[in-house]
Amino acid sequence: KQEVTQIPAALSVPEGENLVLNCSFTDSAIYNLQWFRQDPGKGLTSLLLIQSSQREQTSGRLNASLDKSSGRSTLYIAASQPGDSATYLCAVRRGAGNNRKLIWGLGTSLAVNP
């Protein structure tokens, strides 16, 4: 059974710091992995999607890596800003053809302090 874990549950850093959020999964047979951002009381916004054949994806100050063999993905945020404060969730897709097979982590709540 696939399980997705995000550690730490909460993180507080000063503005400008580079930081890494972690996502671990127990079954390496994944189709893809997505990182999302959720602001308090709001919906989720997709940040990056990494296919199983890829090693990393980049968007602006964000870089997500995937290591299937170790069951781990990291989301790197460069030069963090107070506007980056949010909860970051990762989700693993188990198979092709059906988006419902997403297994979600509980998220890491990030606070970037001015």
Next chain:
Amino acid sequence: DGGITQSPKYLFRKEGQNVTLSCEQNLNHDAMYWYRQDPGQGLRLIYYSQIVNDFQKGDIAEGYSVSREKKESFPLTVTSAQKNPTAFYLCASTRQGGEKLFFGSGTQLSVL
């Protein structure tokens, strides 16, 4: 701008009452989903629909019902059979064959 609109933002349910959450999208997406989010738990899939007039149960469909009469709309009814309905409900969509999920802003349902 295209997107997903959920309404209302806050909803209160009385004992024994059915309530309906609205989800409308103008992204021309074929697939739509309903998720439930509870503190300390990952998102859980309630129902999903890949095409008009067709939908399938997710992992926690008991006590919920949906319809998909139009491509743009996928309302969720929380029935009186759902004994623990307090949660944040999220609607999402994807284009046909797509993998990127687009979410609405959510509805917080509470019990009076």
